[in-house]
Amino acid sequence: MSAVLATHGLCKSFGALTVTDDVSLDLRAGECHALIGPNGAGKTTFVNQLSGLLTPDAGRIEFLGQDITTDSPAERANAGLARTFQITSIIPSMTLFENVALAAQARCGSSYRFFRPAHKDRQINALAEKALEQIALTSRNDIPAGTLSHGEKRALELAMAIAQKPKALLLDEPMAGIGSDESGQLTDTLLMLKRDYPLLLIEHDMDAVFKVADRVSVLVYGRIIASGTPTEIRANREARAAYLGDET
Amino acid sequence: MRAAIPALIAFVFLAAMPLLAEFWGGSYVTGLVMRAMILAIAALSLDLLIGTCGLVSFGHAAFLGIGAYTTGIAITEGTTDLATILGITIAISVLFALVTGAISLRTHGVTFIMITLAFGQMLFFTFSALSAYGGDDGLTLWEGAHAYGAFEFEHGLFYIILGMLITIWFLLGCLREARFGRVLLAAKENSTRMETLGYGVFGYRLTAYVIAGVIAALAGVLIANEAEFVSPALSAWQRSGDLIIIVVLGGMGRRSGPVLGALAFVGLEESLSSLTHDWRLIFGPLLIFIVLFAKGGLASLFERRQA
């Protein structure tokens, strides 16, 4: 299988602190690749470099065979690389539907259009509705997104990412702050997303990771210390010691 | 739609103004109302920046100066055709907005306020240094612009200003609801998210900055024609401050806000200065009071109270 997204020797430091240390990792078509690691391992910093919010000090990022290392976040998004945020990032005063429609609008031609009301745009609305259906977030479309429950906001982030018609998804802890009852449902959603999009999943919830992921990489102090199938990682001594909290 | 009603009522009232003035106030009142309408046009354009983009520009009066001085210099040099003057004005204001916008939009927050203030002041001093065109003292226009006879009708200028006000109000209302406006509004709240959704926010903001600049420059052309006098004071930072006051007084980001704000501002200025020569002694504290205690501006008074 060919790699959709790949990094080669990615490095990033803040002052003396190395947060990404020679990371080479790839995401292949049709798979879910989970990146796990303790707090402060540099997972979010890594995703921020992939999505363009941070510039790596060294190394290359390739997406669909193109070098995107110096592309802006917007260029990467338009190339088909969509992401969600660990700390929910939405437009709070706009309605749930408007949020998804904004994501869809980016895929429906130029936004330098000044006259026709956007909310009557059939193309945008159709794409947004489709994304909402996929995430099963069809109710309460017209209330400000800021007033949604935490779980709904997490689902909204996913719906926005899907409305971007992505060619790969970067999910930064989609389960963050989710209760156990909702996490089961969200795991099902992830399984469904995996059928349509290659997923790079960053997650703390190990049950979800081992259920959804095809491959798992363990990031500790900015380095990948182990990589393999979930079963292999479960059996890997280093990974267990570093992350799974097992000292034996 | 509801949000547009106060402005629509104001337009009807304004359209009847020349007639009403026959009975009360005469040309003094129509002159005052013309000034208010021109300020409303400028404030509408500033609200595109403040209300829609969240960009507090403190140098917006620079564009008034560009429009007014282009008109003044053109007429002094013998070019009185309005279409030509408008063309030159648009070209210069686009250029100025592109250059200053590209620099100021690299910053945010307070730095943006200070930089736009500085650019406005730069233009103010430039106009003051134009000794061939009056320098500090300003420039009196002995002749108005010609617009194929439109200005020669009775109240021709008045209705041209009103027409422009309504057109610009309508177009900016469309812009806000259109794709372009949605991007600006969303980026005001969360520009990082908009970047990761695929929007190059800088380009959208720069475009909005240019649009706002051009509209304010058009207001400047109108000022020159109405007052038949241009001076550096038009682009002084106090003028930029006045425009911000109008936007906030009317209710920023609200459909009818700038129109109501401009009418109220001119009315307030006029009635306070008829009370005392030192009306700023009252206006200053009043402004502080409004900022501290009145949120949402005049336009919010017309909105349905939320539970």
Added chain:
Amino acid sequence: MSSTLLLIQLLNGIQLGVLLFLIAAGLTLVFGVMGFINLAHGVQYMIGAYLTVWFYGMTGHFGAALVLALLAALALALFLEFAVFRHLYDRDHLDQVLATFGVILFLNQAVKVIWGPVPLVISPPEFLAGTFRLTENLNYSIWRIAIIVIGLAIAALLWFLVTKTRIGMLVRAGASNAEMVGALGVDIRRLFMIVFGFGAMLAGFAGSIAAPIYSVEPGMGDGLLITAFVVIVIGGIGSIRGTFIAALLVGLVDTLGRSTITDILKLFLEPSAANQIGPALASMAIYILMAAVLFFRPEGLFPAQGRRA
């Protein structure tokens, strides 16, 4: 231009830079520590000048007038802080701009009502009045030299306060992370008041010592305030060192620009054209400098550590 004239312009430039520093230092500290943008800071400068003239008229002694003016300016600043500004710290910048703009409108007009619209003049203290010989046929004002010396001394004092004392440490910490300082259990309100009062005194002091060389008139602080904004934007908001360097830079560029640009243009252009364009270009010089700095460094030359403006 002769080298002696150039020397004089250099000195004038440094003197303007020093005054700008005294105003901008307070502005940048107040913004750095409190996140508060105070347009009325320029009014403090004006008040300092007026009060000095006023007390000079009463006491006939410049030093006494200066001390009294400083105390009165401080009292006014603390009153304003109490009555208006402290209600604005939690507001957004737009509210702060508008409310402090209201303060300017009021105080400019009040000054006009109390002391009249006509510019006032005052002479420097006797032992510092007059001129000294710079070269054989050129004299230079002693007072301007005094301003430079005093200003540099205050800059050194400020540097000491900010880098070597506990309160300075808090101010620096506050400039990069105000929440953290609050979390340390420091009384933020009191720190704010000290910084604010200190900044206002510096601006008032600038007004006092500027009174003998500039005309004392309503609105005299407005233009200087905007130039001070240019200074702190160039220097990097919150940084004393950046403000000092930027103030001198702006003072020199402005002064030298006004005195040389027209002459330089005459090398390339018709004299009449140069006389037209020169002054306009000279008045744009510091803004072009600012634009150039920002183009390469949007955070200014010396951004306070960890701060994102």
